[in-house]
Amino acid sequence: MLKQGLSQAEVARRVGVHRQSVSRWQQELQAEGCEGLKAAGRAGRKPRLSATDRQQIEQRLKQGPQVLGYATQLWTAGRVAELIARECGVSYHPRYVGRILARLGRSIAERRTYLRF
Numbered sequence: 594m595l596k597q598g599l600s601q602a603e604v605a606r607r608v609g610v611h612r613q614s615v616s617r618w619q620q621e622l623q624a625e626g627c628e629g630l631k632a633a634g635r636a637g638r639k640p641r642l643s644a645t646d647r648q649q650i651e652q653r654l655k656q657g658p659q660v661l662g663y664a665t666q667l668w669t670a671g672r673v674a675e676l677i678a679r680e681c682g683v684s685y686h687p688r689y690v691g692r693i694l695a696r697l698g699r700s701i702a703e704r705r706t707y708l709r710f
Contacts, residue, residue: 594607595622646681647697649680649681650693653676653680670687673693674689674690677690
């Protein structure tokens with residue numbers, strides 16, 4: 594995206610990172626080219642949910658909340674957070690659940706409150 598002429602701010606917005614990260618990437622790109630970026634490896638904390646955990650959560654979400662004992666067929670961020678804690682032993686704040694769902698290709702609709710499958 595940088596090579597296509599997009600600004601650092603625009604790249605940061607599209608990728609979902611801080612602009613300073615994009616600035617470092619651009620410096621590395623100019624100094625070492627694409628190979629320099631590949632050599633840098635992954636930055637930041639490792640994910641708390643494994644690929645297996647994410648698959649398990651996806652399957653449970655598709656079953657619906659009523660199968661898990663909830664009264665309605667709507668997933669809320671709080672319910673998804675409870676599901677993750679129960680199934681994987683990892684606690685997340687309900688506000689963070691949207692990021693996890695995005696990695697699963699899902700989102701919370703309507704004022705970021707309910708999730709339908």
